[in-house]
Amino acid sequence: xxxxxxxxxxxxxxxxxxxxxxxxxxxxxxxxxxxxxxxxxxxxxxxxxxxxxxxxxxxxxxxxxxxxxxxxxxxxxxxxxxxxxxxxxxxxxxxxxxxxxxxxxxxxxxxxxxxxxxxxxxxxxxxxxxxxxxxxxxxxxxxxxxxxxxxxxxxxxxxxxxxxxxxxxxxxxxxxxxxxxxxxxxxx
Numbered sequence: 001x002x003x004x005x006x007x008x009x010x011x012x013x014x015x016x017x018x019x020x021x022x023x024x025x026x027x028x029x030x031x032x033x034x035x036x037x038x039x040x041x042x043x044x045x046x047x048x049x050x051x052x053x054x055x056x057x058x059x060x061x062x063x064x065x066x067x068x069x070x071x072x073x074x075x076x077x078x079x080x081x082x083x084x085x086x087x088x089x090x091x092x093x094x095x096x097x098x099x100x101x102x103x104x105x106x107x108x109x110x111x112x113x114x115x116x117x118x119x120x121x122x123x124x125x126x127x128x129x130x131x132x133x134x135x136x137x138x139x140x141x142x143x144x145x146x147x148x149x150x151x152x153x154x155x156x157x158x159x160x161x162x163x164x165x166x167x168x169x170x171x172x173x174x175x176x177x178x179x180x181x182x183x184x185x186x187x188x
Contacts, residue, residue, distance in 0.1 A: 001155055001181065002094065002112040004162050004172065005102055007188040010094050011158070011181035012087060013151045017143050018057040022049060040140075056143045072124055082126060087184045089128045090116060094185060109166075111159045113152075154180050 003009040019038035029035055033042045040055050057065070063078045073081060094101075101110065115135025118126045137152065139145045157177035165172050173188040 001114070001158070002101065002110060003155075003158050003175075004188075005098075005110040007172070008094070008098070008185050009162070009172065009188060010091065010183075010185040011178060012083075012090060012184050013147070013154075014180050014182055015059055015147050015151075017141075017147060018059065018062045020055050020057065022046070022053045022055070056141050058143050058146070066124060077124070081124070082120075083182070085126050086116075086118060086128075087182070089118075089126065090184050093128065093131060109163065113155055150180060154178075 001011045001013070003011060019040065021038055022034040022043055023032070025035055032046075033039075034046050034048060038055075043049055043053075043055055044051075059078045063075060066073045066077050067075045101112070104110070112133075113135060115132040117129045117132070119129055120126055136144070137148050139148060154177060158175055158181065161175055161177045162172050171188060173186065
């Protein structure tokens with residue numbers, strides 16, 4: 001979430017969704033969307049899709065899988081390794097696009113809620129593949145039902161707090177309503 005451009009304030013929600021493929025990844029059969037495309041709707045369209053397959057996890061599920069099943073990291077992987085790398089990548093992208101973002105606000109205020117798609121490779125390195133202007137905010141699965149409502153509620157509270165503080169001439173370095181969000185950039 002880009003909460004403000006002047007000063008630049010960018011936050012990431014503490015929880016996200018992890019999309020999975022129906023079948024394990026392998027470097028062949030590129031036409032098989034069950035192997036190569038994590039888009040849930042695309043998975044559902046495949047003639048061999050099993051409707052009982054779980055296609056979304058929480059960060060907690062991913063952390064357990066990486067630690068207990070793959071044994072590639074410990075139980076703190078999400079907080080200590082993944083999120084810091086994601087924040088670094090997101091900060092880079094936002095700063096790279098800052099001039100384009102500044103050209104859009106009519107009254108100087110800006111709010112943007114974006115989605116980011118990341119792929120983890122076999123060494124658990126995150127690769128940012130795209131930023132979406134319109135993140136998926138539907139409630140089509142239990143993970144999103146748990147993540148989206150509190151994220152949206154808090155996003156509105158944060159932006160409302162920023163605008164109120166700016167109208168009163170107060171600083172916005174500290175935001176009382178930023179509880180479930182974590183700072184990516186806080187130039188206030």
